[in-house]
Amino acid sequence: MAELAGIPIHIEQPEAEPQQFGNALPILNEIRHALARFAERAEPTRIDLAAIPFGPGDEARLMALLGRGEVEATIDALGPTRVWETRFPGVWVLDYANVEGERIALQIEIDEVPQMLRTQRADITDSLAALDAALASATAADPAAESRH
Amino acid sequence: MATSKTLGESLRQHGVSRRGFLKFCAATASMMALPPSMAPAIAQALEKARRPSVIWLSFQECTGCTESLTRSFSPTVENLIFDVISLDYHHTLQAAAGDAAEHAREQAMNTNAGEYLVVVDGSLPGPNANPGYSTIAGISNYDMLMDTIDGAAAVVAVGTCAAFGGLPKADPNPTGAVSVQDLVKDKPVINVSGCPPVPMVITGVLAQFLTFGTLPELDEYGRPRAFFGQSIHDRCYRRPFYDKGKFAESFDDEGAKAGWCLYRLGCKGPMTYNACATMKWNGGASWPVEAGYPCLGCSEPDFWDAGGFYKALSVPTGSPGDVLLTAGAVGAAVGVGAGLMSRNQGKQAVKHHDKVTADQLEEKL
Amino acid sequence: MTPMDFLLLTKGPLFSLAIAIFALGILIRLFEIFALGRAHNYAAARGNEVIPGLKTMYRRFNPDPGTLWHVGFVIALLLFIPHIELIKSTLGVSWPGLPNPVVDAVTAITLLGLVAVLIHRLTHPVKRFLSTPQDYLIWTVTFLPVLTGYLAYHRLINPYPLALGLHIFTVEIFLIVLPFTKLTHIFTAFVARYYNGAIFGRKGIQS
Numbered sequence: 100m101a102e103l104a105g106i107p108i109h110i111e112q113p114e115a116e117p118q119q120f121g122n123a124l125p126i127l128n129e130i131r132h133a134l135a136r137f138a139e140r141a142e143p144t145r146i147d148l149a150a151i152p153f154g155p156g157d158e159a160r161l162m163a164l165l166g167r168g169e170v171e172a173t174i175d176a177l178g179p180t181r182v183w184e185t186r187f188p189g190v191w192v193l194d195y196a197n198v199e200g201e202r203i204a205l206q207i208e209i210d211e212v213p214q215m216l217r218t219q220r221a222d223i224t225d226s227l228a229a230l231d232a233a234l235a236s237a238t239a240a241d242p243a244a245e246s247r248h
Numbered sequence: 249m250a251t252s253k254t255l256g257e258s259l260r261q262h263g264v265s266r267r268g269f270l271k272f273c274a275a276t277a278s279m280m281a282l283p284p285s286m287a288p289a290i291a292q293a294l295e296k297a298r299r300p301s302v303i304w305l306s307f308q309e310c311t312g313c314t315e316s317l318t319r320s321f322s323p324t325v326e327n328l329i330f331d332v333i334s335l336d337y338h339h340t341l342q343a344a345a346g347d348a349a350e351h352a353r354e355q356a357m358n359t360n361a362g363e364y365l366v367v368v369d370g371s372l373p374g375p376n377a378n379p380g381y382s383t384i385a386g387i388s389n390y391d392m393l394m395d396t397i398d399g400a401a402a403v404v405a406v407g408t409c410a411a412f413g414g415l416p417k418a419d420p421n422p423t424g425a426v427s428v429q430d431l432v433k434d435k436p437v438i439n440v441s442g443c444p445p446v447p448m449v450i451t452g453v454l455a456q457f458l459t460f461g462t463l464p465e466l467d468e469y470g471r472p473r474a475f476f477g478q479s480i481h482d483r484c485y486r487r488p489f490y491d492k493g494k495f496a497e498s499f500d501d502e503g504a505k506a507g508w509c510l511y512r513l514g515c516k517g518p519m520t521y522n523a524c525a526t527m528k529w530n531g532g533a534s535w536p537v538e539a540g541y542p543c544l545g546c547s548e549p550d551f552w553d554a555g556g557f558y559k560a561l562s563v564p565t566g567s568p569g570d571v572l573l574t575a576g577a578v579g580a581a582v583g584v585g586a587g588l589m590s591r592n593q594g595k596q597a598v599k600h601h602d603k604v605t606a607d608q609l610e611e612k613l
Numbered sequence: 614m615t616p617m618d619f620l621l622l623t624k625g626p627l628f629s630l631a632i633a634i635f636a637l638g639i640l641i642r643l644f645e646i647f648a649l650g651r652a653h654n655y656a657a658a659r660g661n662e663v664i665p666g667l668k669t670m671y672r673r674f675n676p677d678p679g680t681l682w683h684v685g686f687v688i689a690l691l692l693f694i695p696h697i698e699l700i701k702s703t704l705g706v707s708w709p710g711l712p713n714p715v716v717d718a719v720t721a722i723t724l725l726g727l728v729a730v731l732i733h734r735l736t737h738p739v740k741r742f743l744s745t746p747q748d749y750l751i752w753t754v755t756f757l758p759v760l761t762g763y764l765a766y767h768r769l770i771n772p773y774p775l776a777l778g779l780h781i782f783t784v785e786i787f788l789i790v791l792p793f794t795k796l797t798h799i800f801t802a803f804v805a806r807y808y809n810g811a812i813f814g815r816k817g818i819q820s
Contacts, residue, residue, distance in 0.1 A: 145285060147277070149527065193274075202531075206278075215270060215274075493712050521772075549616075550615065554774075560695065560702075561777070575633040576640050579644070586648070591650060
């Protein structure tokens with residue numbers, strides 16, 4: 100292995116700062132405009148980051164600029180979807196992954212609560228029925244319940 | 249085989265919740281290069297979408313397009329969609345072989361007449377070429393295509409070979425290869441070019457057909473605008489360097505290391521329309537330009553013969569330097585000769601006191 | 614013919630043909646002019662020839678749309694990076710270019726300048742009287758490459774190979790027409806100005 104050691108190998112140190120391609124700031128501007136629209140007219144906006152030509156490091160820079168806020172949630176449906184509010188309240192990040200944990204979409208949502216977190220109307224109707232059923236079966240199973248009424 | 253079950257029913261049967269469905273629609277919108285605001289429309293359309301039968305024909309191709317298609321990690325949205333389409337014939341992916349395979353194709357054609365989708369990858373020898381260059385089960389590619397598209401709702405030409413002729417059609421085109429759109433005139437043809445196309449673009453186009461049941465808006469080359477509407481150059485993250493005039497001059501100079509524009513290394517981004525710059529490859533990991541390699545222009549017609557891969561787009565294909573030098577030398581010699589002749593003429597005129605009128609001078613102007 | 618065939622034709626054989634005609638034509642004309650020589654002036658010189666000659670070369674520029682579009686044309690021609698690449702591959706020399714947004718703005722100004730001078734030519738009675746069909750021909754062959762270049766850069770013609778092919782094609786027309794029309798002034802204007810200034814300088818008068 101002496102020959103191998105004789106080969107001069109130059110290892111470049113990874114840069115301290117990720118490389119900048121300047122594609123993060125325009126998105127931040129777009130988010131700012133969307134936030135202004137929401138403040139004025141309560142109009143929510145969703146921005147699909149897959150459609151943005153990010154260079155290496157651009158996404159990390161955008162995420163660093165947005166930071167983390169107070170709320171964080173995970174939705175478990177067809178794989179995990181991580182949702183968090185950024186340090187700018189009203190600006191949310193939605194990171195969709197499949198069951199194997201691979202990202203399938205990344206979106207920014209400007210709203211009070213992201214659409215994904217809200218319970219859907221149809222689910223509430225179903226839920227009412229389910230709760231009624233649960234209550235009925237629980238009542239039937241518990242003889243003490245009758246006397247309490 | 250295609251069933252009458254809608255996608256909405258199919259998903260609910262698979263235990264997908266409404267949030268899951270919403271997520272599915274958000275990812276589908278992203279995949280179809282539609283704005284996120286389209287997700288509710290997609291949800292509505294998908295609820296009603298029916299599972300179409302798909303017949304996939306492979307002609308003069310390298311299977312790279314199928315390789316690309318299968319590189320969508322399992323099980324993603326693409327696979328979910330593929331669970332709900334019916335891929336009834338595909339050489340590489342089907343289990344059946346020989347007569348059984350051909351029988352499956354015929355059965356799919358009969359059962360779903362007028363409704364099935366034909367996907368073609370690879371070019372094929374034209375009607376005037378020797379059909380022996382490419383046959384399947386003893387049937388020439390031309391006959392099989394014409395026979396299969398007869399009852400098709402639409403034809404999707406996947407890959408540059410099917411869309412524009414690709415490598416088989418490259419100069420000198422020994423097999424007389426032609427593209428699908430050269431032959432199919434009475435059915436809608438959607439071209440999904442690329443060598444190979446981005447996996448998400450293949451599935452995205454199929455998803456769009458499945459979702460809306462309509463053909464997408466197409467560009468001059470018959471490609472869906474949602475994916476082929478913008479040039480690589482206009483969506484390239486290195487574009488700011490082009491505009492500032494910062495270029496990599498070789499593959500290993502400081503500019504290349506700093507990630508500057510690859511125009512001078514032959515990048516065909518300005519003439520290439522594709523989704524690589526935003527959708528990227530390998531699950532969004534990277535794409536050629538991000539890897540420091542100039543775009544070859546693989547989604548464009550005749551890209552194999554479009555000058556050198558490493559020659560800048562504006563550089564002529566011949567050797568104009570030599571032409572300029574030769575023509576210049578000849579021109580200089582002829583010019584000197586003509587000048588000396590005129591000079592001599594003038595001297596002679598002076599010597600002989602030749603007269604000249606104003607009209608004669610006017611003529612020379 | 615597909616748009617790509619057209620682009621390849623303009624980038625290959627047509628380009629070679631155009632620069633062959635251009636080089637042949639322009640060098641015949643220039644060498645013919647220089648080989649003629651100048652008549653010997655036997656009068657004693659009253660002043661210097663060189664300095665007034667050089668001065669006249671730039672003194673005759675006026676700040677008008679005519680000069681403006683000429684400057685713009687030269688900037689777009691010589692300082693747009695794809696053009697520099699072409700010159701490098703043909704002549705082997707290169708220089709730094711300008712950022713594209715700058716070249717883009719300059720091109721827009723050049724187009725407006727060219728339109729302005731055409732309107733001026735058409736509306737000014739004297740200029741209109743003096744104009745020959747050749748003047749309108751050379752205006753057209755000059756305007757088209759700038760226009761098609763601008764359209765190609767902004768992708769206003771599709772598909773792109775057609776846009777680029779049209780741009781190169783119009784440039785080839787320009788190159789072929791150049792040696793046989795007033796466009797030769799590109800090479801002779803400064804020589805003529807120098808002679809003019811030098812003749813007056815020798816006589817001791819300001820030109």
